[in-house]
Amino acid sequence: MDLASLRHHGDVDAGPGLLDFAVNVQGSAPPPWLRDRLVVALDGIGRYPAAAHDQQAREAVAARHGRRPDEVLVLAGSAEGFALLPALRPRLAAVVHPGFTEPEAALRAAGVEVVHVLTDEADGHALHPEAVPAEADLVVIGNPTNPTGVLHRAADVRALAAPGRVLLVDEAFADAVPGEAESLAGAADVPGLLVFRSLTKTWALAGLRAGYALGEPELLARLAAPRPPWPVSTLALEAVIGCSAPSAVEEAQRAAERLVTARAEQAERLAAVPGVTVLPGTAPYLLLRLPDGRGDRVRAALRAAGIAVRRGDTFPGLGPDHIRVAVRPASQVSRLVTALSEALEEVAA
Structure with a gap:
């Protein structure tokens, strides 16, 4: 893998006007x-x-x-x-x-x-x-x-x-x-x-x-x-x-506990999308595997729908059918689930 691919990070996948699931920062500003x-x-x-x-x-x-x-x-x-x-x-x-x-x-x-x-x-x-x-x-x-x-x-x-x-x-x-x-x-x-x-x-x-x-x-x-x-x-x-x-360490602990619940709920909703495999993990993001050969087209369809996700193929050991999504509020997850379902149906057709 070349250096340019190794230096591809989630902020490149995100962009102005996109709903950002690509970057793992929690929140848009410090408390x-x-x-x-x-x-x-x-x-x-x-x-x-x-x-x-x-x-x-x-x-x-x-x-x-x-x-x-x-x-x-x-x-x-x-x-x-x-x-x-x-x-x-x-x-x-x-x-x-x-x-x-x-x-x-x-x-x-x-x-x-x-x-x-x-x-x-x-x-x-x-x-x-x-x-x-x-x-x-x-x-x-x-x-x-x-x-x-x-x-x-x-x-x-x-x-x-x-x-x-x-x-x-x-x-x-x-x-x-x-x-x-x-x-x-x-x-x-x-x-x-x-x-x-x-x-x-x-x-x-x-x-x-x-x-x-x-x-x-x-x-x-x-x-x-x-x-x-x-x-x-x-x-x-x-x-x-x-x-x-x-006091800050305690605040971070409370946020981590909330993330556990939010992550589990987001994983359940994404796993219900036909063709999506949610891989197990413990972090404020989830790694998904999409149906063989559809990853690039699904990512493009999501972007066209206004949603940025992190591509997986710049990580050694993963391929274009892997994407990473940050844990986000339920309302944003609803948009992702809908767009992902529609993207998979469109690509399959």
């Missing part, structure tokens, strides 16, 4: 309390981001996950962390797929050899740690995985760790799972473990670029070595502090 906090912080953007502000953000994240501040690296979104991966100088990177493609794109662009470890739809895209080549000194996996929505057992993910190996777990959607089940964010006992977290999805901050990495201080220092001065903005630092507060 009022977070917006107000960011507005107040605007008064400080005439100054460069301060080291003391970064320290405050790292302390807030450390307290949230039971880590030390020197085990936290604040990022301009998880995407910055992926772009920094070549600084670790891996010889062979194993990427578990289907999964988010930006880590592989960053590594391949830097000339790092990458091997795919493909999970199988036939067994629910379960993780088999023994499938990872022993010689891989960097392993990348999402949990829950995007786009399959599979939540791997923490014990299975831990089993990917090995001496001399960096294990990167992308937990961009972990706070959308009740209780952050199977998360390794607080696992300071796993050598070589890196965990990336994003604020984009739950807090509707895609345009702000805010996230963080958790890991051993020496590993974080290697990752951060090529960064320019002031890599994280004042507003992003403020967002990290606010979203790490206990």
